[in-house]
Amino acid sequence: MKADPAAQARLLDLQELDTRLQRLDHRLRSLPEIAEAARLKERADALDAELITAQTKASDVARHQRKAESDVDQVRSRAERDVKRMESGTITNAKELQNLQSEIESLGRRQAELEEVVLEVMEQAEAAESEVDRLTREREAAVAEAAEVTARRDTAAAEIQWDRTRLNQDRERVAADIPEALLTFYDKLRSQYDGLAASPLRYGRCNGCKLALSTVELNEIRAAAADEIVRCENCRRILVRTEESGLKEPAAE
The missing domain is CATH 1.10.287.1700 (Helix Hairpins)
Structure with a gap:
């Protein structure tokens, strides 16, 4: 699956809203x-x-x-x-x-x-x-x-x-920026992985499962096209590349 890097980044905004909605549901039940x-x-x-x-x-x-x-x-x-x-x-x-x-x-x-x-x-x-x-x-x-x-x-x-109504309105606005196929895939993963489908890659570590990726995995992600959807090999969540991903090669001396 491919999607514009901006749409992938928008997944993180959507995930943040969904996580907050999930917390509200937990508060309501508790x-x-x-x-x-x-x-x-x-x-x-x-x-x-x-x-x-x-x-x-x-x-x-x-x-x-x-x-x-x-x-x-x-x-x-x-x-x-x-x-x-x-x-x-x-x-x-x-x-x-x-x-x-x-x-x-x-x-x-x-x-x-x-x-x-x-x-x-x-x-x-x-x-x-x-x-x-x-x-x-x-x-x-x-x-x-x-x-x-x-x-x-x-x-x-x-x-x-x-609060849920307000967040749902925000979610609708954010979801409108994400291609339908990617949104459907994201929602499917959310149902499989306790509501957490997309996670940023930070400093070589998946923020979803908190595990560090191997050098081989990081090299594969470096080589992947910017619009390619990549996933964590450990937890299978969508990995969203950011400036903090730690993918940049060190500058040559």
């Missing part, structure tokens, strides 16, 4: 806010699950409390009716009065037991509601923090995208 936002979302999701479990438990305890209180009311109402019957004087049979008195005492004991259950369930309900309140506060804090981090992430990403 924004610390990305991992932080994901962590906070995971935390908020976990708190959501815990909150649902706590709310379910609180609802079950509240239902148990209502049932226990209803049982107490039923026993109390029955005991009150029995007391009224006994105090009304309508029951004169001694055996029946004795049975009614026994039932009233039994209901009293049952009411006391149920009231103990109510107290226990009330404590459980208080603890369950407290847990719901705690998880609600934690979840709200996690959601708020996640929103703040996400906003920072989006702002940083927008700034990077703005």
Whole structure:
């Protein structure tokens, strides 16, 4: 492949822009806010699950409390009716009065037991509601923090995208100075060699792989026509000859 030396030199400008674009892409992928936002979302999701479990438990305890209180009311109402019957004087049979008195005492004991259950369930309900309140506060804090981090992430990403847009515009201008065949070849090499396709030859060394060329390789490059595309024998990237290439023969004495 052949190309005007000016077009070859323009490859270095294009490579510089592509390298900067590659760095911006890496910065975008590596924004610390990305991992932080994901962590906070995971935390908020976990708190959501815990909150649902706590709310379910609180609802079950509240239902148990209502049932226990209803049982107490039923026993109390029955005991009150029995007391009224006994105090009304309508029951004169001694055996029946004795049975009614026994039932009233039994209901009293049952009411006391149920009231103990109510107290226990009330404590459980208080603890369950407290847990719901705690998880609600934690979840709200996690959601708020996640929103703040996400906003920072989006702002940083927008700034990077703005830089990418500007660099892409510069790239289009530079790419317009390069023949289509050479540009296609350059892009193909970029995909093969981690984004680095063209490198200057500086002082006998490829700036791409950082390896020094042998004397034979340097002599072959010296002998090549100025418009011939040369490549590093080590990394196979395009070598762009510059004033710093170290190709000039030393002056004869």
